[in-house]
């Protein structure tokens with residue numbers, strides 16, 4: 042196995058795809074996806090384009106669908122939900138399909154949707170992603186941060202480090218053979234610096250500040266929890282994430 046970390050979808054190579062892509066958007070898309078599936082949502086269908094989301098969801102029974110999404114962190118006005126994981130309670134999402142569009146997370150999903158396997162990870166379900174990778178041992182694994190509009194987001198790279206670190210520690214292969222690029226080393230160093238104070242890190246992060254301006258402190262605290270959900274979202278068809286069983 043070889044692990045690669047890419048800070049943004051734009052930084053991933055365009056001429057190849059991995060055996061396993063792990064899309065990370067800690068604040069907040071992949072935290073929301075894990076939470077919705079854990080709360081009983083039937084699936085989360087991701088769209089980078091809002092108009093396409095509107096058209097596709099139109100063909101789905103009204104009582105079985107929820108339109109969810111944000112732009113710049115704010116709920117899309119005529120949608121049922123924004124992108125807060127705290128809204129994804131069983132009462133709201135049980136048996137429903139979430140049609141979701143977010144500023145960056147859904148763009149990252151689109152970028153690697155043709156990978157042999159695509160899973161999503163956040164801090165709250167980090168261990169489930171680690172377990173899956175250790176069990177399957179895919180030849181190439183890309184940990185892809187969603188970033189913010191093409192630039193790097195510290196919380197996504199720290200989460201990539203949180204995934205890479207236990208994998209490197211567990212496998213009995215020399216670490217240089219497992220490390221595909223320098224970003225892996227940087228991500229682990231970043232996570233090691235902040236692992237005991239992820240909320241503190243979010244307060245300094247540009248998207249953390251944006252969410253604080255939108256009064257989303259409870260979201261920040263929720264997204265900073267480690268390994269609280271034992272759930273792994275996995276792509277069943279392009280753009281559609283379901284609970285891995």
Ligand code: MLT
Nearest residue numbers: 069070124143144145146
């Ligand atoms: C994104 O996709 O950029 C984020 O999930 C934005 C957000 O926090 O809602």
